[in-house]
Amino acid sequence: MSKMFSKDNREAFFNALNFNNPIAAQVLGICSALAVTSQLKPAIVMSFCVTCIVALSNVIISLIRKTIPNRIRIIIQLVVVAALVTIVSILLKAVAYDVSVQLSVYVGLIITNCILMGRLEAFAMMNGPWSSFLDGIGNGLGYAAFLISVGFVRELFGSGCLFGVKIIPDCVYSWGYVDNGMMTMPAMALIILGCLIALHRYLNKNKDI
Amino acid sequence: MNTNNNTYTIVYASLVVIVVAFLLAFVSKVLEPQSLANERIDKKKQILASLNVRDVPNSDVESKYEELVLQDMIVDVNGQVVAEGNNHDKDGFALSMKEISPEKLPIYVCQVSPGKDGKKFVFPLIGKGLWGSIWGYIALNSDLRTVYGTYFSHQSETAGLGARITELAFQNQFVGKVISKDGSQDIDLTVVKSGRVQDTAVECDGITGATLTCNGVSDMLHDCLSNYKNYLKFDEK
Numbered sequence: 122m123s124k125m126f127s128k129d130n131r132e133a134f135f136n137a138l139n140f141n142n143p144i145a146a147q148v149l150g151i152c153s154a155l156a157v158t159s160q161l162k163p164a165i166v167m168s169f170c171v172t173c174i175v176a177l178s179n180v181i182i183s184l185i186r187k188t189i190p191n192r193i194r195i196i197i198q199l200v201v202v203a204a205l206v207t208i209v210s211i212l213l214k215a216v217a218y219d220v221s222v223q224l225s226v227y228v229g230l231i232i233t234n235c236i237l238m239g240r241l242e243a244f245a246m247m248n249g250p251w252s253s254f255l256d257g258i259g260n261g262l263g264y265a266a267f268l269i270s271v272g273f274v275r276e277l278f279g280s281g282c283l284f285g286v287k288i289i290p291d292c293v294y295s296w297g298y299v300d301n302g303m304m305t306m307p308a309m310a311l312i313i314l315g316c317l318i319a320l321h322r323y324l325n326k327n328k329d330i
Numbered sequence: 331m332n333t334n335n336n337t338y339t340i341v342y343a344s345l346v347v348i349v350v351a352f353l354l355a356f357v358s359k360v361l362e363p364q365s366l367a368n369e370r371i372d373k374k375k376q377i378l379a380s381l382n383v384r385d386v387p388n389s390d391v392e393s394k395y396e397e398l399v400l401q402d403m404i405v406d407v408n409g410q411v412v413a414e415g416n417n418h419d420k421d422g423f424a425l426s427m428k429e430i431s432p433e434k435l436p437i438y439v440c441q442v443s444p445g446k447d448g449k450k451f452v453f454p455l456i457g458k459g460l461w462g463s464i465w466g467y468i469a470l471n472s473d474l475r476t477v478y479g480t481y482f483s484h485q486s487e488t489a490g491l492g493a494r495i496t497e498l499a500f501q502n503q504f505v506g507k508v509i510s511k512d513g514s515q516d517i518d519l520t521v522v523k524s525g526r527v528q529d530t531a532v533e534c535d536g537i538t539g540a541t542l543t544c545n546g547v548s549d550m551l552h553d554c555l556s557n558y559k560n561y562l563k564f565d566e567k
Contacts, residue, residue: 193339215368
């Protein structure tokens with residue numbers, strides 16, 4: 122048990138969550154972070170999908186890492202990721218159809234999410250399945266933290282709702298408050314993300330990122 | 331073992347591909363009935379939305395649809411009935427948006443309230459927006475002229491601009507308008523640039539900043555409804 126949560130493994134997990142965060146520090150996976158965060162629900166589903174896929178593909182690649190021919194390793198990684206993504210997208214269609222419509226192409230685009238290839242190539246190819254799993258979960262949650270914060274701000278100020286439920290009371294509107302339409306556009310997500318990254322760097326300014 | 335050997339590489343790649351292919355085929359086959367059912371419910375929801383029946387929970391969609399929609403007939407461009415549509419979603423409903431052609435035009439005959447006036451006709455619409463396809467349904471009253479309700483959706487219009495064609499405020503503007511003016515042989519129902527409405531009988535106010543998407547909606551209404559001209563008996567007016 123102590124070995125399962127050894128210092129290295131804990132580092133693999135918590136580093137990804139904090140100062141080696143895929144979005145804030147590595148600046149990977151920005152495209153989808155801008156596209157699916159106009160509301161909280163798709164942001165959460167997307168985070169969940171990415172977390173599952175990073176963790177699973179990390180484990181699979183880590184298990185077969187010694188058998189993969191070096192020359193085609195990127196192709197094998199892609200095939201594994203593509204298969205998992207396709208399975209997730211079929212599952213979503215069957216279980217949560219409206220979410221899958223909302224996420225539309227972005228589920229398929231998880232294949233090209235740089236976080237996946239980055240983690241597979243940088244971590245899973247060199248580490249055992251358990252630490253790869255932790256690394257995957259850590260990175261997925263790190264990605265989720267940013268996606269959900271951006272989604273929260275955008276949905277709250279863009280449409281006055283959270284999870285589609287009105288949060289800002291009508292009386293505030295009658296005092297002249299208006300929803301910020303800019304928030305529903307991807308450009309604003311980039312600005313919010315920029316602010317979050319700046320905050321993250323400020324909090325971690327003593328560490329070498 | 332030498333993993334860089336050519337034979338090993340080829341065998342390895344083939345094995346991976348075969349395993350993945352089987353896995354995907356299996357998952358897709360197992361979940362197919364459920365995803366098809368979801369697609370069917372989604373389509374029914376859209377048709378109901380055009381009849382101003384919105385926010386029906388997914389579990390009630392089938393029964394509500396069954397209650398309101400009587401026939402899913404198919405007509406052709408000459409106004410001839412190809413299929414009566416009395417076999418429970420096997421005719422017009424079974425046609426996907428892509429399969430709609432001048433030879434096969436679905437019409438949903440609905441009864442929203444008792445009596446002749448409660449009879450509504452729903453026509454599918456498909457067209458091009460600014461970035462991708464747009465589609466929808468338009469319900470006409472039993473006079474086959476006045477709009478009873480509309481539903482529009484889109485694939486990838488700009489959020490906050492073109493994507494607002496999905497909003498109720500935009501769709502409700504169409505209610506009560508006519509699809510063609512008295513004596514006109516053409517489909518006159520259009521969306522005009524925001525704030526330029528002159529003829530309130532056939533013109534709807536567009537969305538500011540989304541002129542191209544709104545033009546797409548106009549073209550879609552014109553092109554799709556034109557196919558039904560013979561059925562709508564335009565020449566007899």
